[in-house]
Amino acid sequence: MILFLFYMNRKFISYSKSVNYFDFIAKQWFKYGSLIVLLIFGLIQLGIYNLLNVVAILVGVIFIDYFGIKKIPQSINIISQKVKRNIFELIRNIELKKPISFFVSTRSNPEERNKRLWYLFLLSTLGVVAFYSRYIFYQFDMFSLSGSWISDLERIIDFDSQHWFTNGIAPVGELAIINFYGKFVSVSPEVALQSMGILEAVLLSILLFWVINKISYSKIIAPLAAGLFYSVSYTIMPVNITYILQHQALFLAISFALPAMVIYLKPGIMHSNNTNCFINYILVFTAIGLIDIFTLIVLMLPFLLIGLITSSVKSKMMNLTVIGAYAIALIVLFIIYGTASNHFGDDFELFLHSSLMSVSAYTYFSHLIVSYEQLMIYYQYLSYIAMICCLLFMIFKNEKWNAALCFLLYFNFLVVLSEINHNWIDTDLVKLSLGVFIPVLLGISVAVVIRVAYFIYAKIEVVKPVFAVFLIAGVLYSAIHYQGKEYKKLHKTDNIPRDIINVYEKITASYYPFSYAVVNDYTTQSISINKHFFIHYTDFTENYLKRDSIYSKNKKNKKFLKKNPEYVLPKSVLVFIYKKGDDKNNRIIVNCEITPLILSKLETLKKRGRKISVFYESDLIKVFEIENNPGQSKTDDLIF
Structure with missing residues (x-):
């Protein structure tokens, strides 16, 4: 979907500008990703949240953003002229008998097109590696259908009832995004929840590539190293492997924070005026606050202050503007959460304290090659060397390493913060955030090494793609070879939760809502x-046979059914039978002792002439369908 939007942008809108895939994703996520969070929040408060309204408003904003408010009256004429020009060019090219490839390809010179294809290869590689590196942990997943999973699912579904705050005040922006994501790609809420952890990992690996690409002089090798290290280096990263598939509001908030950090240090990246940048930052800071208060206050504020010190003189005024936007966003969030706390009778200070802590986040790093403390010492030494090199480049070579220096200082700040024992600082969340910023450190370090060896590196410009391919292969081989022992130590969980989610997804896709039970x-x-x-x-087991008997006798008696709705049966009933008994890893109650009783009830229904068939069967689950009104429940039957 993102690649298609990029193609349409290059084909018909920004064909004259040089933009690569990573730039497109990072900038649009920074601008419109945060806007989506705010649109969902605003529409829910108005009681009109749905997919159509969000998309319609978003398209309107993009339309205004493209033309500008002053050119809106002339927009129809501008579009008309462009359409006429494109039609004229199309007819001319058809008459000239241009090949099909000419009509499909974007308007750019061959050199730029080849460069873009190379970036597409890198983007695809990072995406596939990040996706698969998380997917292989599904067999060890402890999150699906756990208590936390069920609670999150209920909140995600509750957005459809136009409720943002339920069961207390909390930042739930990430769950709102999951709800929207499920609607947008047409998957069930449980599948959207199940896959969100993987999508966050893919997004962060791509953004890490972009970050190093922008803050260092290395445009491919160092950024690629950062993205790959984040995706596959588990034994040298503070990550919880057992719950690696669990979505984290912290990670989604950081995905907004990373572009905000880079643009803060290099304002020229956005190519927009100060007013637009100011508005964009208000939106993104507010969105981060709706997703995760910890990221907004504990992670973003120190970075803004460090960046103000290390940024170039030309950027100081813009830095102060961004800090002003941060202050306004805090006021807006204070009003939102303060009003909600007053409405629900909650204590605002207690809400703030609980928002800075996470019950579901914990740090257990038994898989690390050395202890966490020792690993941080190694990383700090590496950061000191990188900082010295950056300073030398800045002083003696007059090169712009300010942004890289800022991230190095910020990394050391996080390490120190993770050691502070204070009841308002969740050190577990700080350590998890280090799992994102350590790849930034490693990427900068690789960039420094490349810069030191530039006299050699510049001479092998031609073999850079080959070296990049070897880097990908080397990192993947090392990850598999040296982390295999830790991978084998993990205990497989039962497959019942995943099987249940798959069955429910199939049921949702096959049946008309509320026509079945x-x-x-x-x-x-x-x-x-x-x-x-x-x-x-x-x-x-206790009541269905009685309801079935009464319903079948009075099926055509509408007056009786209206007076006694408790006897009305759904058009289809799907009965889950579990073939596997309880074990210590199950997250649902699977009582196989009741299975014979359920099967006997089904046999009784068959004898009464009810149509019963097997809807789904696997090694773990068997689902029977009781058709009370054949052909009246499945979507295909109703359509055809």
């Missing part, structure tokens, strides 16, 4: 919200 354990009831009716096993 699902018989299952209470643990899975949250998945049924806003989709279908839910029947617990106990209710099914």
